[in-house]
Amino acid sequence: xxxxxxxxxxxxxxxxxxxxxxxxxxxxxxxxxxxxxxxxxxxxxxxxxxxxxxxxxxxxxxxxxxxxxxxxxxxxxxxxxxxxxxxxxxxxxxxxxxxxxxxxxxxxxxxxxxxxxxxxxxxxxxxxxxxxxxxxxxxxxxxxxxxxxxxxxxxxxxxxxxxxxxxxxxxxxxxxxxxxxxxxxxxxxxxxxxxxxxxxxxxxxxxxxxxxxxxxxxxxxxxxxxxxxxxxxxxxxxx
Numbered sequence: 527x528x529x530x531x532x533x534x535x536x537x538x539x540x541x542x543x544x545x546x547x548x549x550x551x552x553x554x555x556x557x558x559x560x561x562x563x564x565x566x567x568x569x570x571x572x573x574x575x576x577x578x579x580x581x582x583x584x585x586x587x588x589x590x591x592x593x594x595x596x597x598x599x600x601x602x603x604x605x606x607x608x609x610x611x612x613x614x615x616x617x618x619x620x621x622x623x624x625x626x627x628x629x630x631x632x633x634x635x636x637x638x639x640x641x642x643x644x645x646x647x648x649x650x651x652x653x654x655x656x657x658x659x660x661x662x663x664x665x666x667x668x669x670x671x672x673x674x675x676x677x678x679x680x681x682x683x684x685x686x687x688x689x690x691x692x693x694x695x696x697x698x699x700x701x702x703x704x705x706x707x708x709x710x711x712x713x714x715x716x717x718x719x720x721x722x723x724x725x726x727x728x729x730x731x732x733x734x735x736x737x738x739x740x741x742x743x744x745x746x747x748x749x750x751x752x753x754x755x756x757x758x759x760x761x762x763x764x765x
Contacts, residue, residue, distance in 0.1 A: 531559060532562045532563070532753050532754075533551075533555040535548065535551055535552075537570055537581070538569075539573045540577035540628075541574065542576075544581060549584060552613050556613070562619075562754075563617075563619075564621060566621045567620060569623065570625075570627075572629035572631075574629065575629065575656070579591050581633050583607045585637055585643070586612065586640045587607060587608070587609040588607050588609060589607055589679060592635070592676050593676075594674040594675065596674050597673065618642060619753055620634045622634050622646075622649075622650050622700075623647045623648045623708070626647075627650065631651065631652070631698050635679070636679055639680045644701075644752050645701070647706055649699040649700075652684065652697040654675050655674075656673055658670070704748060704752070706745045712742075715742050719742050
């Protein structure tokens with residue numbers, strides 16, 4: 527692909543084992559002199575809050591990862607990064623699209639707000655609500671109550687309200703120069719190509735692979751460009 531020294535990791539969900547599998551993959555890549563990383567969260571619908579916090583914590587060594595507020599707007603919980611076990615000293619791109627939601631948005635927002643990663647692709651879904659599930663009738667049915675909402679380290683909102691407009695503050699969006707919009711047809715082609723590749727060489731969740739030389743994926747091509755530019759800059763420029 528010409529993307530020498532660039533690691534590529536795709537996460538399909540945020541489960542209990544995601545952060546540990548990601549740590550293993552990152553260690554493997556660092557041992558092989560990875561110079562930059564692309565973390566692909568496209569079409570990742572989310573998962574566990576704890577998993578999102580652990581994943582973000584792998585890349586930043588201090589500061590707020592995400593916070594929650596109750597329906598009254600009062601701060602409830604704040605999750606902070608720990609310095610121990612952080613992977614630093616390489617440029618990062620996080621790929622997102624309109625189907626990246628919830629835990630994916632927490633990670634992307636955190637890394638964007640801390641200037642740890644460049645966000646590439648399309649604006650995310652906007653699912654920033656925390657729900658409590660209350661079982662009724664001995665588990666025969668359940669009631670979902672939205673008890674709290676996720677907020678970015680910058681204090682900005684993630685959740686898209688039902689009457690929100692494009693101009694409102696919600697989700698995670700790339701800077702204009704890093705926004706690469708795909709029509710539904712292009713998206714379908716891209717994921718078909720990805721599926722075919724996966725059938726030939728299955729990847730466990732969090733497993734590293736070489737950067738796919740996939741010309742049907744302009745979002746990935748933009749990510750590679752950004753990493754290559756960052757790698758080629760002299761170290762003195764990183765002031």
